[in-house]
Amino acid sequence: MKDDFEDQLRSALRPVDPGNAFCAQVMTRLTASTPSPSPLPGRPAYRWLSAGLVASVAVGICVTWQYQLKRAEGLEARRQLIEALRLTDQKLGSAYRIANSGT
Amino acid sequence: MKRSMKMLVTLLLAWATLYVNVAMAAPPAPIKFPNFEFLSKKATESVTISLDTNTLSIAAGFLDPNDPEDAAAKELVKGLKGIYVRNFTFDDHDDYGSDTQLQSELVTLRSQLKEPDWQQLLAVRNNREQTSSEIYLSVDQGHTNGLVIIDSEPREFTIVNIVGDIDLEKLHRLEGRFGIPKLSAGDALTHCR
Numbered sequence: 558m559k560d561d562f563e564d565q566l567r568s569a570l571r572p573v574d575p576g577n578a579f580c581a582q583v584m585t586r587l588t589a590s591t592p593s594p595s596p597l598p599g600r601p602a603y604r605w606l607s608a609g610l611v612a613s614v615a616v617g618i619c620v621t622w623q624y625q626l627k628r629a630e631g632l633e634a635r636r637q638l639i640e641a642l643r644l645t646d647q648k649l650g651s652a653y654r655i656a657n658s659g660t
Numbered sequence: 661m662k663r664s665m666k667m668l669v670t671l672l673l674a675w676a677t678l679y680v681n682v683a684m685a686a687p688p689a690p691i692k693f694p695n696f697e698f699l700s701k702k703a704t705e706s707v708t709i710s711l712d713t714n715t716l717s718i719a720a721g722f723l724d725p726n727d728p729e730d731a732a733a734k735e736l737v738k739g740l741k742g743i744y745v746r747n748f749t750f751d752d753h754d755d756y757g758s759d760t761q762l763q764s765e766l767v768t769l770r771s772q773l774k775e776p777d778w779q780q781l782l783a784v785r786n787n788r789e790q791t792s793s794e795i796y797l798s799v800d801q802g803h804t805n806g807l808v809i810i811d812s813e814p815r816e817f818t819i820v821n822i823v824g825d826i827d828l829e830k831l832h833r834l835e836g837r838f839g840i841p842k843l844s845a846g847d848a849l850t851h852c853r
Binding site: 630631632634635637638639640641642644645646648649651652655656658 | 707709711715716718719720721722723729733736737743745747782784785786789791792793795807809811813818820822828831
């Protein structure tokens with residue numbers, strides 16, 4: 558009885574050659590189900606847009622930096638002008654006081 | 661031939677006269693300041709301001725016409741070609757008062773302020789207070805086109821040179837602004853004239 562069971566098991570697990578048709582069917586199904594790679598929609602345009610944005614930001618930073626430099630220069634010039642006028646008027650007043658001090 | 665030579669000589673003379681007049685009408689160049697490095701070393705504080713025509717116009721562009729102080733300064737700066745200031749503050753008058761190098765440099769400076777281009781408007785000294793002041797003006801066709809002030813106080817020495825069309829009345833109107841107290845007499849500059 559034991560030998561009969563083992564024979565049955567051996568028979569069930571015996572490898573069976575499916576034949577060439579099976580391989581062809583499998584390959585056909587594989588190629589049919591794999592989607593073909595499609596290009597990203599508008600890729601060159603997307604690249605140009607990114608480059609343009611980066612360039613715009615860079616130009617904006619440069620322009621802002623130049624503006625800040627000019628502004629700082631102008632404010633410093635203004636400060637010096639006010640100081641120069643203040644000193645000039647102060648010294649003219651000093652001359653007047655000395656002249657009127659009677660000496 | 662003689663007639664053409666005469667005409668040529670006349671034309672040359674006329675051109676030379678015109679050239680001289682134009683040259684004399686030009687505003688004086690900024691004076692040549694001495695190298696005050698020796699004073700800077702002794703001073704507790706030194707101020708060096710050199711504003712040429714370009715820098716003046718930049719500065720004027722940043723003056724607020726709605727602010728009374730700035731508006732007054734803007735009005736004054738019109739027509740100026742340059743403002744140059746050297747100001748030194750010391751702990752004591754002796755730090756610079758007896759400096760022989762300074763006296764020598766001042767002699768050289770004053771040699772630039774001689775007639776006919778310059779006229780000494782005022783030279784006053786108060787030995788008790790150790791103060792002195794000299795004012796030189798350059799006038800062309802009724803317009804002041806150059807001003808030099810050499811001011812010496814107990815602890816402060818200042819030279820101011822302004823080049824261009826200066827309105828002394830407008831300058832006087834700056835009193836009370838920029839932290840300068842008003843003088844009791846309103847015609848301070850009349851005395852300077």
